[in-house]
Amino acid sequence: MSRLPHWLAHYRTLGVAHFLIVDNGSDDGSTGYLAEQPDVSLWTTGASYKAARFGVDWLTCLQFRYGVGRWCLTVDADELLVYPGSDERPLSALTAHLDRTGRASFGALMLDLYPRGPVNAVDFASGQDPLEVLHWFDGDNYRAKRHPVFGNLWIQGGVRDRMFFGSQPERSPTLNKTPLVKWRRRYAYVTSTHQILPPNLNEVFDTGEGDRVSGVLLHTKFLPNITEKSAEELVRKQHFENSDLYQPYYQALIEGPDLWAPTSIRYAGSEQLERLGLMTRGDWA
Amino acid sequence: MTVGVVMLVHTALHRAEQVIRHWSAAGCPVVIHVDKNVDRATYDDFVQQVADIPDVKFSKRHRCEWGTWGIVAATQSASRMMLDHFPDVRHVYLASGSCLPLRPVKDLMDYLKKRPRTDFIESATTADVPWTQGGLDFERFTLRFPFSWRKHRFLFDRYVEFQRRMKMYRRVPDGIVPHMGSQWWCLTRQTLSAILEDPDRPTYDVYFKRVWIPDESYFQTLVRLYSQHIESRSLTLSKFDYQGKPHIFYDDHLQLLRRSDCFVARKIWPDANRLYDNFLNEKNPLKGAEPNPGKIDRIFSKAVERRTRGRAGLFMQSRLPRPGHENGFTSAPYSVFEGFSDLFEDFEPWLARMTGTRVHGHLYAKDRVEFEGRQKTFSGALCDNPKLRDHHAQLFLVNLIWNTRGERQCFQFGPTDSQFISWDIAKDANAQISVITGAWAIPLFQSNRNFSDIRADAAELQRIESEHLNALRSPWAKAKVRIWTLADFIETPMEALQTVLDEMAAKNLRRVTEAPKMADLTGFGQFLQNLKNQGMHPYLMGDFPADNAPVAQRPTRRKPYLVR
Structure with a gap:
């Protein structure tokens, strides 16, 4: 709930025409708030998040029904999309460019933002822009390879990798996403928006010398309520695949660690991300 | 005398209307062609919208598909109408609905008034143009193209192949030489009417109907028959990506377009409010200068290059x-030093002092990443955890170099490190690798361990280093590699160091005046002999005399050294 007003505002500015939101048993007033919004269609469910393959089945179903033939952006409530020139150019300009260059999908790197100091010690008012309290990110400690099965890019690294997965790097969270897709009935996401079928939609990257236009999903996970969320998560065990493996991770988060390092970079807008090579314009001049 | 505008429109009609009003307000008659793919209701609506503007006419509608004859037919009928209805018009300007005048129309009129007999049309022979797409240059004039390139690419390609194999070539009509160029031109009444009224026009039309992308060649070819003076360039600014599709201009291109001094630009993003507001404003400041599209070339050629x-x-x-x-x-270039930190006791600080570069320890050490000053994290928040590094050892190095662009990195490497990047640095042209082979034996020599353990380690390290050397000496190696044996190196250490530092080409490189402190090698020859006596054959060090102290026993204190 605390993120929603800003989240909606962010995507409205980008020119999103309509929101389709699944509310999975929230109890903080989100349901009422969303129901009031004129451009939101809301579905509520009390069913198991895990049994629906972590919500992917719900979303696939909605896209199957309402998304066909349209550009669909699939993001979590803690993800804010930026792309080259996103301050000036609406999403429709981006999708027109993708259409013109014959592409049906668009890739984005998930970039974890975090505060300086313990994660549970920042002041965050409900409805505030999360970027006002989460300033920092890891510049470039990302590892990429191709996924052997789905052919997608498989990027790992970043702050969670650095802090919590040092002893088992192969377990560290996947950071590549393909959130924007011109949907067709036979498409389906596999795990979250990391992988999609058919595999050619995963080809949002160039394997030759060149590059293509890509974006960044600013991940605002590390707001103060992360510690409570982690405690909940430990009990619910609804995380991807092998929940037990993530126990130490949540345990560490509950203790409110300081994720900041002297070499962290302060976020300064989309142009900075381009310069650092976290996203690029490709031929979208 | 005035300029008439022929405008081909198919989408974003509200923007087209805005531009039409702009042309018309400056006294230019406008003939509009609306694509037949636009439905009737929308069309009628549009006609209503612009009904109040003087000197605006609608020409016969044709179906315009990309790369087909329809666009030429549309241009023909609209131009015909322009010439017939507006006898005052001397130049006809062909524009599209997504074109935007960047300079006051008056400016364009003055410009053309000074050049009353000049036709502005890009027109070059196929032999001379590099910008054709799909490998079809002259063949677009000699083959047939019944299948759409966009919708039926497979059939298009197969049919082209078939015709090539069967040698089914069409003949170019007598008297014309195929030329190509940008679709957007500005022609004089004389030239345009001569093309349209040519008695041979039916022959040409029949021929060009089967040419691929005739809108880029019809007028460009025929203009060569009649024009008195051709300026082979387009007055319309457009930029193309690597697939030959036009780049689109957005709000953020405002300053760029201002600098171009061009008369008209395309294509403009329909929602680029700021562009439309600025350039259709009466107080547009651009005037006088000669159009200079080159000024904005850089940014777009950069985009093509990036792609x-x-x-x-x-x-x-x-x-x-x-x-x-x-x-x-x-x-960026970087330097790898192998064996130097074993031979010299204070090599890292010495190198940093001498070159002013970032000098790391063994980045690939097995127990931790030895960043400069042994920091926990380094540029880009790379972290010193060896497991994370080894999970993708190549990208670790790539990221490190990327994150520190503009600052040369140096690091130590050796057979005690994890060897994942052995081949990658060997193949990297940016790497400068200097190796003292066999120097790994010095720490063993100095260590206080049982000789049987030392012997086993020495055998293993020698095996690893010789594998690494194979990579450095392989035909695939592109790095700048220098290899000395330990024995060779200590013969003339200062010259060797000077060579390496010179190659680093550090800007304010001083003469090497002070030597790093070399380890004490007294008894090292005997140590090697002992290894040999134990059946292990250390050969990477070169020839060390087994008897007593090495020949070149260096003074251990620093001394001034001059190299001439």
């Missing part, structure tokens, strides 16, 4: 080059 070449040494969400296609594995 085709990418940024060297960057692996990211939309760029994951296959091995060998990286256009540079890393983004």
